[in-house]
Amino acid sequence: MIAVDPSATKDYVTFLLTQEEPRPPITWRNWWSEVYWERLVVMIIMPLCTFVAAYYTPLYANTAIWTMVYYVVSGLSITAGYHRLWAHRSYNATRTLEFCLAVLSAGAFQGSIIWWVRGHRAHHRYTDTDLDPYNARRGFLWSHIGWIFIKPRRAHGKVDISDLKRNDIVIWQLRYYPWLVLAMAIALPSLVAGVGWGDWKGGCVYAGFIKVVIIQHTTSFVNSLAHWLGDTPFDDRITAREHFFTALLTLGEGYHNFHHEFPMDYRNAIKWYQYDPTKWLIWLCSKVGLASHLKTFPENEINKGLLTMELKRLRKKQDELVWPQDHLPVVDWKSCKCSRSQSFPLLCIGGFIHDLEGFMDEHPGGEALLRKYIGKDASAAFLGGVYNHSNAAHNLLAMKRVGVLRGGVPHVTEEKHIPPSQLLRVAHVQELSNQEAY
Numbered sequence: 009m010i011a012v013d014p015s016a017t018k019d020y021v022t023f024l025l026t027q028e029e030p031r032p033p034i035t036w037r038n039w040w041s042e043v044y045w046e047r048l049v050v051m052i053i054m055p056l057c058t059f060v061a062a063y064y065t066p067l068y069a070n071t072a073i074w075t076m077v078y079y080v081v082s083g084l085s086i087t088a089g090y091h092r093l094w095a096h097r098s099y100n101a102t103r104t105l106e107f108c109l110a111v112l113s114a115g116a117f118q119g120s121i122i123w124w125v126r127g128h129r130a131h132h133r134y135t136d137t138d139l140d141p142y143n144a145r146r147g148f149l150w151s152h153i154g155w156i157f158i159k160p161r162r163a164h165g166k167v168d169i170s171d172l173k174r175n176d177i178v179i180w181q182l183r184y185y186p187w188l189v190l191a192m193a194i195a196l197p198s199l200v201a202g203v204g205w206g207d208w209k210g211g212c213v214y215a216g217f218i219k220v221v222i223i224q225h226t227t228s229f230v231n232s233l234a235h236w237l238g239d240t241p242f243d244d245r246i247t248a249r250e251h252f253f254t255a256l257l258t259l260g261e262g263y264h265n266f267h268h269e270f271p272m273d274y275r276n277a278i279k280w281y282q283y284d285p286t287k288w289l290i291w292l293c294s295k296v297g298l299a300s301h302l303k304t305f306p307e308n309e310i311n312k313g314l315l316t317m318e319l320k321r322l323r324k325k326q327d328e329l330v331w332p333q334d335h336l337p338v339v340d341w342k343s344c345k346c347s348r349s350q351s352f353p354l355l356c357i358g359g360f361i362h363d364l365e366g367f368m369d370e371h372p373g374g375e376a377l378l379r380k381y382i383g384k385d386a387s388a389a390f391l392g393g394v395y396n397h398s399n400a401a402h403n404l405l406a407m408k409r410v411g412v413l414r415g416g417v418p419h420v421t422e423e424k425h426i427p428p429s430q431l432l433r434v435a436h437v438q439e440l441s442n443q444e445a446y
């Protein structure tokens with residue numbers, strides 16, 4: 009073990025990774041001991057058996073509708089309960105709502121609240137690193153399903169779940185979780201379809217097992233697809249992305265870039281037209297007194313996130329363009345003319361010497377007018393004395409600078425010397441703190 013002082017390291021995750029030896033690589037000789045077999049059965053064997061059973065089980069309309077309704081109920085108990093309530097504490101729930109969510113979520117069969125939240129908090133705390141249990145940088149399959157039944161090479165990063173350990177409903181759910189799963193994932197859906205319209209088998213296969221398989225994968229899409237498909241409007245340094253399709257599959261969890269930036273916000277979608285039924289449910293619960301203290305990040309800070317990415321895109325665009333020279337020689341008029349042929353068309357505007365060779369007959373105002381100012385200071389004429397030139401003319405003129413006139417005094421305010429395209433230039437902080445370099 010290497011002793012390193014965490015306060016002396018720049019990267020805490022790197023420090024943590026040095027504290028523990030990784031598990032050995034998976035090979036043909038050891039793979040069987042590197043698998044969580046019980047989870048493999050749940051995630052692979054059970055779905056295969058389920059689809060075989062579905063092949064031999066007719067699907068009646070009532071059962072299909074019940075399956076969809078129960079899928080939404082179980083799914084929302086995961087997104088509004090496991091995720092936004094217990095993992096992120098994005099709102100307060102009454103004990104009634106908390107109890108309902110704890111019970112209903114067992115129908116999705118995704119592990120206890122404590123197990124689920126511990127992994128999810130590590131995902132947010134150590135996003136995209138080896139301490140993130142579903143590290144998206146390890147590939148789509150790993151983040152989708154591989155992490156569940158293949159033992160990680162590194163233990164998950166540590167997170168604080170002391171709030172959950174003090175929550176008696178969470179502890180109760182952990183204690184009775186296997187029974188709750190049997191009751192809510194299998195027994196209840198069978199009972200409703202059996203008593204309701206006599207389809208016990210269909211209720212068990214479709215509203216029970218098929219629903220569990222679908223929810224397991226739609227939830228996993230938040231870890232895989234939401235880190236792979238879409239845009240990064242708030243921060244492009246993380247893999248979390250936003251896409252309507254992911255939101256559609258995950259009951260509104262598809263605006264994942266926003267969620268990683270503002271994880272304690274009860275919303276995933278901030279625009280009214282974006283699809284986030286989990287947000288709508290929480291809002292509805294708050295209106296009927298089941299939820300309160302819905303957390304939202306200040307609009308001002310959210311807009312700063314959007315602006316940051318817009319500036320980044322503009323900076324990239326800016327870097328693709330060619331700009332006027334930064335470092336020009338300081339010369340006097342005479343030596344400048346002497347260093348070139350006498351016939352060179354040089355003129356001074358705003359203290360800069362410009363070489364208009366090749367431009368004389370392209371001047372929209374005519375060559376004759378331009379020729380009158382060759383060898384002279386044309387600042388006043390250029391800046392409105394003769395014609396108040398366009399942004400394009402200012403930008404083009406700046407590209408023709410060949411020197412700074414020694415002792416040349418600008419005739420106009422400083423702002424007018426800067427071409428319009430550079431007035432709102434996007435600058436890195438290093439450029440601002442080291443002006444000399446730019």
Ligand SMILES: [Zn+2]
Pocket residue numbers: 131230231235248264268
């Ligand atoms: Zn994520």
Ligand SMILES: [Zn+2]
Pocket residue numbers: 091095096128132267271
């Ligand atoms: Zn989250």
